[in-house]
Amino acid sequence: MTPSSSASLLLFAALLIVTLGYIASCVLWPFKACRTCHGEGKFRSPFIRAVRLCGACKSTGLRPRAGLKAWNAYRRLHRKNRRNR
Numbered sequence: 001m002t003p004s005s006s007a008s009l010l011l012f013a014a015l016l017i018v019t020l021g022y023i024a025s026c027v028l029w030p031f032k033a034c035r036t037c038h039g040e041g042k043f044r045s046p047f048i049r050a051v052r053l054c055g056a057c058k059s060t061g062l063r064p065r066a067g068l069k070a071w072n073a074y075r076r077l078h079r080k081n082r083r084n085r
């Protein structure tokens with residue numbers, strides 16, 4: 001085995017481990033905290049005691065991660081293709 005092929009094999013194995021780790025973390029934690037409201041789901045006014053709901057996360061405080069969005073897009077496409085058959 002040449003040194004370049006073993007290095008590319010090592011790089012491929014590292015990318016495979018990182019990808020599988022990201023998929024596993026997306027299965028365990030599919031949502032992340034909303035960036036707009038920092039996971040609160042609402043905003044508080046600095047002066048008066050008014051509360052405004054976050055529109056970016058629909059006041060849940062959670063946003064789907066990129067892996068979940070990709071999985072949902074794949075499922076939507078697959079479902080649409082099956083329906084058209």
Ligand SMILES: [Zn+2]
Nearest residue numbers: 034037054057
């Ligand atoms: Zn939010």
